[in-house]
Amino acid sequence: MAIITISRGSFSGGTQLADHIAQKLSCTHISREMLVNIAQEKGVSLKKLSRALEEKPTLLESMTDRVHYLTYIQQALARAVQKEENVVYDGLAGHLLFKGVPNLLRVKVIADMEYRIEAVMERMGYTKREEAFNFIRNVDAKREKWTRALYQCDWKDPFLYDLTINLEQMSIAGASEIVCHTANLEEFKRTPEMQKKIDDFTLCTDARAAIASDFRIQDSGIDVEAHDGKILLTGTVENLEQGAMVKELIGNIPGVEAVNSQMQTRTAPLDPFKRKRA
Numbered sequence: 024m025a026i027i028t029i030s031r032g033s034f035s036g037g038t039q040l041a042d043h044i045a046q047k048l049s050c051t052h053i054s055r056e057m058l059v060n061i062a063q064e065k066g067v068s069l070k071k072l073s074r075a076l077e078e079k080p081t082l083l084e085s086m087t088d089r090v091h092y093l094t095y096i097q098q099a100l101a102r103a104v105q106k107e108e109n110v111v112y113d114g115l116a117g118h119l120l121f122k123g124v125p126n127l128l129r130v131k132v133i134a135d136m137e138y139r140i141e142a143v144m145e146r147m148g149y150t151k152r153e154e155a156f157n158f159i160r161n162v163d164a165k166r167e168k169w170t171r172a173l174y175q176c177d178w179k180d181p182f183l184y185d186l187t188i189n190l191e192q193m194s195i196a197g198a199s200e201i202v203c204h205t206a207n208l209e210e211f212k213r214t215p216e217m218q219k220k221i222d223d224f225t226l227c228t229d230a231r232a233a234i235a236s237d238f239r240i241q242d243s244g245i246d247v248e249a250h251d252g253k254i255l256l257t258g259t260v261e262n263l264e265q266g267a268m269v270k271e272l273i274g275n276i277p278g279v280e281a282v283n284s285q286m287q288t289r290t291a292p293l294d295p296f297k298r299k300r301a
Contacts, residue, residue, distance in 0.1 A: 024109040025128035025211035028117030033162040034142040036190045037132040041113035043199040050109030061095050078165050091235040098228040105225045119174050123224050125217040131184040135191045223249045230273050252280035259287050
C-alpha cells in the first residue's frame with residue numbers, strides 16, 4: 024500500500040478526501056494533531072509550526088528557524104510512516120516533506136472557484152462572495168511564495184504529482200475510489216527494499232532534528248545522509264568544536280551504528296586551503 028499525500032488549494036476538498044480514504048482503507052490519517060504533539064515535545068509554538076507549513080518567512084524571521092520547524096514536522100511524518108504501512112497525509116507540502124520515500128502516491132486535489140467560494144462561505148462565515156474570493160486568493164498566493172522560498176519549485180507544477188483529482192464534477196466518494204485503487208497497485212506496495220529506504224529516511228530526520236534542537240550549533244551548512252544505520256555528515260561547521268559536538272550528538276541517537284564526518288570548518292571562508300576537517 025502507498026503512503027498517500029493529498030495536496031490542495033485552500034477549501035478544495037482535500038481534507039474531506041483524506042478522511043474518506045483513511046476510512047475506506049482503514050489506515051492512519053495524519054492530521055493537525057501531529058502539530059500539537061510536536062509543539063508539546065519540542066517546546067515550540069503551535070502557531071509557529073502552523074505558519075512553517077503555510078507561509079513564506081518574513082523579512083524579520085530567521086530562515087533557519089523556519090527550516091528547524093519543518094525538520095521537526097518531517098521527523099514526525101517519518102516516524103508515522105516507518106511502522107504504519109498505510110498512511111494518508113493531507114497538507115500543502117506532503118510530497119516535498121516526504122522526498123526520498125519510495126512508495127509515495129502524490130495526489131493533488133483541485134476544484135473550481137465556485138466550489139471553493141461556497142466552502143469558504145459555509146465554513147468561515149463570510150456573507151459576501153467577493154470577500155470569500157479574496158480570502159482564497161490571498162491564501163493561494165502565500166502558499167505559492169512558501170513553496171518557491173523553501174523548495175524552489177511551483178506547487179502547481181503537474182510533474183510533482185502522480186494523480187490530479189478535479190472535484191468539479193466528481194464526488195468525494197468517487198475520487199476516493201480512484202485514489203484507493205491506485206494505492207493498491209503493485210508499484211506502491213512496500214517491499215523490503217522500500218522499507219530500508221524508509222528506515223534510512225527516518226534515521227536521517229532523527230539526525231537532522233537532533234542537530235536542530237541544539238541551539239549551540241550553527242547548522243545551516245550541514246548535510247546529513249543515512250544508510251543502513253551509518254550517518255554521513257558533509258558540509259561546513261563554524262569550528263572544530265562544533266564539528267565534534269555534532270558528531271557526538273548524532274552518535275548517541277538510537278539506531279546509529281557509525282558516524283562518518285567529512286564536514287569542513289569555516290576558519291577561512293575565502294581561502295579553501297585553510298579549511299580543516301571537522
